[in-house]
Amino acid sequence: MAESQASYEPAVVERKWQERWRAQRANSPELDRAERPFYQLMMFPYPSAEGLHIGNVFAFTGNDIYGRFQRLQGNTVFEPIGFDAFGIHSENYALKVGIHPMELIPKNIENFRRQLRRVGLMVDWSHELSTTDPAYYKWTQWIFLQLLNKGLAYKKKAAVNWCPSCKTVLSNEQVVNGECERCGSAVEQRFLEQWFFRISEYAPRLLANLDWIDWSETTKTAQRNWIGKSEGAEVRFEISGSGKREAGSVPAPPAASPSPDIRVFTTRPDTLFGATYLVLAPEHPLVAEITTPEQRAAVEAYLDQTARQDLVSRRVTDKVKTGVFTGAYAINPATRRPIPIWIADYVLMEYGTGAIMAVPGHDERDFEFAVTFGLPIVRVVAGPGQDSATPFDGAAYTETDGAHLVNSDRFDGLSVPEGKKRIVEWLESVGAGKGVVNYRLHDWCISRQRYWGPPIPVIYCDRCGVQQVPERDLPVLLPPIEDFRPDDSGVSPLARHEEWYRVPCPECGAMARRETDVSDTFLDSAWYFLRYPNTEYDDRPFDQARTRKWLPVDSYIGGNEHAVLHLLYTRFITMVLHDMGYLDFEEPFERFRAHGLIIREGAKMSKSRGNVVNPDEYIEQWGADAFRTYLMFLGPFEEGGDFRDAGISGVKRFLDRLWASVHEARETGEPDPAVMRKLHRTIRKVSEDIPRLSYNTAIAMMMEYMNVLRAGERTPHRAEVEPLVSLAAPFAPHIAEELWERLGHERGVFDSGWPEYDPALLEEDEIDLVVQVNGKVRGKIRVPREVPRDAALERALTEPGIAKFVPDTPKRVILVPGRLLNIV
């Protein structure tokens, strides 16, 4: 290879290949012709004004390596990218700089495209998408309508954080210490009509499928916890005492409605005999009805106090328990005794039934509450060595192992699990309750009282009620209004534009009103992977044949910060579309792997610390290939790593030596057998490590091979070098293409296959066997690989350095074939 041995200039090489890939559409496969389609999906970025973050580069490079590896294996790889450009991030930034998002976002996207190209990703730019494109969100709106049709979208009042000064809704992130992050006023909760998706109906399936999908365990665990299945019982408590039906201002329920029993959910039905009071959430519908006249003022004051809190501080666990007595009593079905009904904000309306039976003896929160308000505490579970009279010693007894029931009448003496079972059976037999399964997962609120999102495609008509926007009228375009800034009017920005929201009812034609909320960004990203292969279709969200060929996604890699929201919503939407017959699979991603996070010099990267890595600068200085390879080298991909500026030089040196090796390689003579053996071991190691995303060790092995290849300033043989170019290609694609071309190949390296290793070449006939005496390493002996134990021992004893530690009669001799000999 004596040809033009110009030195390695990354900038020149990278520009050349990026231009060529673009010109030849090298990364845009013909989707309908692919024989072995492989869909490599990366989590699309939010196009911030700051540009590509190092975390994006890390994640995308890791994806790209896997995708390029699959292509080298002979698959047709589709590696698309797009932009998640709607949402509060973009809107807030636009507000801050005073530029309309419709102007800002295209600029940001343009900058992202430039940066992504420089990284050298194998992206198919012909299928790029943006969630803000009407051609995209038309189908986001269509999906909303599908859920509405299926009865999976509904409207209800729900609490939001409300800033009384800005007169706007705040997300939990915008509430800081109970105050509005912008103006500092105390945040309150308000109840607004919002759209929800019934994801909770899918909880059992979302949970069950986790058992078989090939996802990172950490992600699956996070989803399991989030779905939060718990088994227990629902118990019905009759209301007794003077409070019932005495609330003059409250109309009595219609005759048909059942008596207003209070239903509670508990995971500890075994403690039923210890329930000494009930607690309702402040929002519980029966509160007004059961409150006695004497207690009315106190209860109203408490409800008012609760409403004044924001949703974040309401949930602080370590605050002092507060509550108020309603004046009413219920009957404990087990003891038949009346117990008081309280209201407290530690009970949440959105979990279970919004009411609990309090068992202060065996629940920490109930214990604390009972102590605060002087309510009775009864022991119904006793641990080993305890009995029914054992005092509590200042805390609830929550252990269950080895414990038995006491003060529980005929259930005394049962273990906790047995007690649960028997008491549930009893409840069912007397009609006072039943065993139930509860999930913490609650329905997905998709309404946003904001501007920068897809309008929810619904029209309200005074005569016809809630009407869908007909499919032919989609998309409902987001109007380019100037005053997208929230103001004092107290409504979402679109609600200030009568010319936009006043439309004829699609049913009767009378003047009606559009929904003025937009949908959650997570809805945009819950289906984008379906759109990528179908971006050219404007008459359907996704084509059936195309989708059958390319989906589900073969490999998805992304951050674990999306473990629960994005990845759960995506699974939900896929299941719904599957159930409606649009998809023939119900899990969107065959394989998902969560990558780690990059920190810098031991600390998290942040603007305030001033240690944010700007990818442009590093690519400028070292080249994209070195930058990519270094990012993959600094730690295990699934764990992340510590970015240290000094480290990148080692990787650059490796690429320099690769360049030199190709140019110096001789074509005459024979390759060295020992070097070839190392080469084949390297091929095996890299081939095994890439699928495991063990990129750092794959790179280390290539470096090790490089050291062997060039040891003692030897001149490598072409056969020793050429396969290394292929191995390095997924990591450093530009230099690999260039060197491959310089090696005289007409086809690009990515279409030239992956090197195979020869198993026969991996092992030597003679090995160094480690010899231990009493477990301590004392030396090495050169022996045939399959040496028998006694022969190895004999050989070992000829080494004076070993023999001197060996006693006259060894008790035991252990041979681990191919590894070591231990003489005891």
Next chain:
RNA sequence: GCGAGAGUGGCGGAAUUGGUAGACGCGCUGGACUUAGGAUCCAGUGGGGAAAACCCGUGGGGGUUCGAGUCCCCCCUUUCGCACCA
């Protein structure tokens, strides 16, 4: 509090099923080539010990084993989620 993960040289990090701890890289030391080197190449580099012999070493303490970074028990530190979920 609950859940998941992590503690290995000066630093980032290696180490199938228990089988040579510290691969690879950075840094450092010495050398070669050089007018020069922050370029390149070669060699060395866990600690103690004079170079040897040898001893000690994977957060701490126990244990199992011929053999433990790896398995078991207890404890400490730390990162990240979720946080009054009944």
